[in-house]
Each structure stands twice: as structure tokens, then as C-alpha cells.
Amino acid sequence: MVFAVETEQGPGLSRDSPRLDLGWTAPLALTAAVGVLICSVANAFARAGSEPTEVVFWLGVLLIAAPMFYRLSSSKATAGERLALVALLGLALFGVKVVRDAPIFTFSDEFVHAYNVHQIEVHHHLFHENPIIAVTARYPGLEGATSALTMLTGMSTYAAGTIIVAVARVVFVAALFLLFARVGNSSRAAALGVAAYTGTSNFLYWNVQFSYESLALPLFVFVLLAVAERDAAWPTSRRAWAVVIVLGSAAVVITHHITSYALVVSLVALAVLYRVLKVKRPNPWPFAAAAAAMCAAWLVVAAHQTVGYLWPVIRGAIESTLETASGGAPPRTLFHSSAGKVGGTPLPARAIALLAVGLLAVGLLVGLRRIWRERTWREPFPLLFVIAALGFFGALALRFAPAAWETGNRAGEFLFLGLAFVVAAAAIWFLRSRESTVRRRAMVAAALSVLLVGGAISGWPWDIQLSKPLAITAAGSKIESEPVAFARWARRHLPDDGFAATQADARLLLEPGGLRAMTGSSPDIESVISRPYLEDWHLPLLRENHLRFVVVDDRAVASDTLRGYFFTVPGELETSVLPPGVTDKFRRLPLGSLWDSGHIVAFDTENRP
């Protein structure tokens, strides 16, 4: 085993110890809380339009993580302390996202899933239609779980969703720690592996939004842990772990499509590796077969829309990659934001992101060397992690193809699991190669901090790392942004007869509006709204989709699912507006208008002479 010579307490939490020593957990919880507070202060300044607050924000993030990284690199920490610290690390970094919230959902997929929860509350069953991302209603694991909390407690979807994602985050880091500890036989390396995983580009924000993957990914890692535990368990306990694997796989299958496919691929790969490496222990192929069968059954019975949802994305990624590779299309500009010049990532931030990639590459090479020398690759799990680690850099290349960026980014969060393991092997070698001095530990902590910050920079647009004003105070009163105010007004006054709206407005109509709203290009609602003239098919399209109300928003940023919800602040976000014809075409028809707030005008297609 690559980490077998570690002198500390082994992979698990010892049952022989009469006391569970949590060591530095309490002081580090205090520093982490102060870090979250600093992030909250930075967001508060950002909402008030003060500049610059990014430096303060990143200092807060570092205050959360760097001391923990330093402690996790120590050989003196017990396994229990490490487990407590990685749980604290995961939770505190989730806190960074929470204090960025408004407090309403502001991430593009959150509105969609919150609407699904509303539908469960209203109809008392699953699988009710989702008008924006239809496939989400066919994977109801997250929404079903959230409905338990909203119904039992009466709390809002936002609060319930935040709690669910928080629990899922703790499960994720704890399961990852125990998985790495089991596979690598070292709690120190396991903790460093979890620390390295915080460097994946989706860790800080994307993977903790209220979205199905935020629950599915932790369950995915939990299932892998159960497979590893079953492999190492006494024969009498194997059946128990088998139950855990099957139930966990079922939960993943009904929660998120991509994660369930990743689970099948991982289990099949493990089964093949067990065979190829001639492992004497029981091959996990029955679980791979069961997961594949459940995936296929779910796809056929409940979620056949998934093919139509995912295939265009995959096809686009393939075509874009081939075009870019053959020189037929220019490569995507890294750190480019659709928000134009105000959304650009500053040079120092780009440097940190690139430095993080460089550190990962060095970690990969060093880690691979250690794994090769110590022959750890002869075990299925380490070899799977090595393959994933190599695959990560392949996925990284997809970021240069315009339409493959998202595919590469999403694949990266699975592949990074392997990379984190390999990087941890490198870190352990570095710490062990000579006496583990304070300086070496500080260097490891600094490198992990660079990974965390660099990953976050490359995974989320720079201009919206911090919150934007969604609600502000004027003359002692709280006022909300224009699209939020309209959504709340529509909820109070209008029947749920269907709304056609631009991306941001439609999402707000789903949540907090709780109303059925359609947007996007399939059907082509965006054209109906954004064109300055009316075409023959526009009104019939609205009728076909039972959309009585049309919400026209002339802000260009309204079509941006990340930035369209906030107050317009000159110099911060896109402030250009669409031509007047966009609104006037409906006035000329003429249609009755219900609401006019300057940028947003709502029309009633049934209110006409």
C-alpha cells in the first residue's frame, strides 16, 4: 500500500481508544466561522456596491481552509480529528455559498428544482411537469427528500433545500475521507485527498446549489465507499454492505442522470479491474450489473426525456472538440465571461487558476511515480483513481472547445476524485521525504489553498463570485429588484395560466413565484419575446403551450441565468437594453398589459378587443 508505512492510527476510527480526541477541531471551527463571517461581510459590501471586496472575500475563504489544511498535514492528528476537520471544512465552505445567497435561490438550476418541490406540495405526488427543464421532474430524489422537510416543518423550500444540501455536503466529505482512508490505508493521506478535492472547479458553488447533482454526487461517493468497505469486510458483513450498495445505487439512479451513469461506469470499471488484476476477493460485477439495470429501467420507465436532454449537449461537445482540434473553429478563450468587459477575470486571478492547474500536474506526476514505485496500482481502486486522474487532464482540454466546456467541467468533478487521491499520494511523499517540518506542512497547506482558490476562480465567473444587490434599503424600506418584485406580484395577483418569459424572469416566476413559466429555445419562447416584430407563429406557439401571459424584459441581462435577477447597477453588470420594438409589438397588437415597471412589461394574451 502506498501509504502503509504511515505511523498514525490507520484508516478508521479506532474502537480501542477510550476517548475520541478532536484535537484542534474547536479552535479551527472558530477560525472557520470567522472566515465565513468575513465572506459574509465581503458579500454585504458587494451588495451595497462597495469596491473592492474580492480580496476580503478570498481572505475569508483562506481563513476557513488554510489552517485546516495545515492541521490535516500533521502526522499528530488522530483519525477522528481528521474526520471532524474535513466535515467542518466541507460545511464551512458550503457556508460561503449560503452567505452569498440573497436569501433566495439565485443559481440557475435552483429555481427549477424549487418549483418541483412546490409541485409535490401542491399535487402530493412526484413527476409533475417542469416547464423549463422537463427532465428534472423525472429524477425526483432531491425534491422528494426536500418535500419531507418542507411538509414536516412548514419551512420554506430555500431553508429546507439549504439544510438538505448541507447534510449532503457533510456526507460527501466524510464518505470521501473514509473511502480514501480505506483504499490508501492512511487517514492523513485521506484528509489531504479531501483537501485536494476542494480544488475542483465546482466545489465552492456549483456542487452545493439546490440541484439534483448536489445530492447525487455525495451518494455516488458513498456507494464507492460501500464497495471498498465490502471488499475489506469480513465475509459476515459483506451482505450488509451489499444492501447499502444497492440502496445507495437506487437513490443515485432516481436522483441524477449523469451521476447514475458515472456510477455505472465506475462500477463496471472496477469489475473489469478486479478481473484484469486477478483480485481474489469478490468481484463487484453484480453491483455494476444491478446499477446498470436500474439505470436502464429508470430511463425506459420514468425518464426517457433524458436522451433528448443530454444528447444535444454531448453531440455539441463532440462536434465542437473536433472542429477546434482540426482548426476549423477558434479555441475558446479561457476566463471569458458573457458579461463582457465588466465580467473579465483579472490577471492575478487568472495566474492563480493557472498555477493551480500547474500544481495539479506536478502532483499527478509525483503521485503517479509513488503509486508506481510502491505498486499500489495493482489494487483496483487505486488503479481506477489513477485512470480518472489521467482522464481529468483530458477533460481539462475540453475547456478549449466552446461547446465542450460544460461537458469537460462536469466530467471533471468525477475525474477529480481520482486526481485528489493521486495528489494526496504526492503530498504524503513530500511530507515524508524528509522530516515533516513546519515549513513543509506550510508549503502543502499553501499549495492546497492555491488549488482551492484557483479551482473556484476557474469554475465560476469572476464578476459574480460575490453577491449582487437583490434587495436593497432605501429611506429605511426594503425594496427588491424588478424581476423579483414582478414574480412576487404575479404570485399574489395572477392565476397560474402559464407565463412566457426570458430566462431570468421565468426562473423567478417558478420560485418564488410558484407559477408555471416557460423560456428558452425549445419551444422558441426566446424568439417570441426578444424579436422586435411579431411573426405568424408567435401567438399560436404561446397558445399551443398554454401560455396566457407574456413577460417582456428589455434588459439584455435578463437572458443571463446567472446575472439576470439583480438590480441594475451601471458598471457592474450588462446594462444594455433591447430595442423598443420588443415591447411595442405586443402593445400594437393590441394586447392588454397588466404590469409595467420600465424594463418589465407583462401582457395578457387573452385580454384583447
Added chain:
Amino acid sequence: MTRDRGLFYAVLLAMVCGVVAVLAPWVPLRVIAALPLAFFLPGYGLTAATFGPARLDRGRELLLAFALSLVLLALGGLVLSAFGIYAGTWALLLVLLTAAGCTVGTVRLATSAAPLTRKPPPRPRWRLRRRDGAMALAAIAIAAVAVILSQVSFKAGDAEGYTALWMLPGRGGTSVEVGVSSAQQTPWSYVLDVRPAGGGPIVRSFHLDPGDEQVFRLRLPAGSGDEPLRVTASLYREGERGRPYRQVVDWVSPGEPT
């Protein structure tokens, strides 16, 4: 505490939590009851049922309890969908899952080869020094302040304010409800001009502070036959009576419901 007694208390706790979560009138109390019922007890029961007399270390045991609870929540919605998803059915399902798991676990403990009378190996105990406890409490307090701060809105002088004008038909097509809400950064004065086709204008001047809303219920003149009556509401900023600042239009049909 012996394991079988722990399982008994878990069932008892699940039942109390289930009743409180469904029947208690206060949301905070329901939240306190629902959290262990949703996120810990079902997984704890399932762990006991599946692992029986096998001893797991505390870390894995805790993880299994939380993770399997998430698994059961995700799958539970699917099961309940066939019967109806309500607070009561959720509480019943979670209590039943906990009770079933703990019962099976207790039976497996009782029938296992290892007699229960054998002294179990020592379990690690929490060692919380007073200083650590104080720091943990301080950490929780600071985190709470951070979350509260995130919900506070501040002045943002550069943010562009707006004013919304809206109009809805009143009952029976004889009136309209017109509202003006100000989300401007400063107090503004307005003139509202509502013109029903064939009738005289109804004009109202008023002043709104930021965050204020003014709603007018205006009676319309009697319409001619079954023809919809066009009603135009125009909002002007005081002193700017040229182009309307905001405008909405409604065709009010006789007998139109609210």
C-alpha cells in the same frame, strides 16, 4: 448504554419527533423534531438492521446513519408518491422505517452468536474540554451572525430604482384596481391618469416613499352592450406630463370575473 437499549430509545425518539413535527404549532419546534427524524433515525435503524451485531467504528456508524437517511428520503418520496405525499405520510413512513430497522436490529442482536452479556469493546467517548466547548459555541454564534448578515439589505446608491404600475379588472367588469409601487431610491411624486374609453379621465396625484404602494379601486362608467371597454392607465412623474412614464391597458368585459 447497551445497543439494544439505544435502538429502543431511537424508536421512542422517532415516534415523539413524528408527532411533534406533524402536530406542533410552532415552526422552530417542528424543525427541531424533524431534523433527527429525517436525517438520522431512519439511517440509524437501517444500519442496525443490516449490520446487526457487527461493530462499526463511530465514524462509519455516523456516516451510515446520515447517508442512509438521505438514501431513504430520496427513495421514500418514490414510495409515498403512490399513496400521497403529505406531512402525515412522511412522518409515518420515517417512523415506520426507524421502527422496522431498529426492531430487526434488536432481533439480530438477540439471536446473534455473540451473546449480549459479553462485554462490548470500549467505544470512544467525546472529550470536550471546557475551552473547546466555549470555542465551539463561539463558532456557532459567529456563523449565525454571518448568516443573519447575509440576509440584511443595505443601501446601494448606484442601483437603479424603478416604479411599477399595474392594473387588474375588478369584480363584474364595473371597476378596475390600479396599483403603483415605488422601488425608487428617493421619494417621488406621481400623477395617475386612468381613462376608460368613452368616459372622462380619473386623475390622482400622490407621493410615494421608497417601498410604498398606492392602490386605487376605480369605478368605471357603464359600458355599451357586450363590447369590452378599453381602460388605459398612465402614470406620469409630477411635472413631466408629456410621454407617460408607465402605461398599462385593460379591456374590461362586462361581467368579467376578478
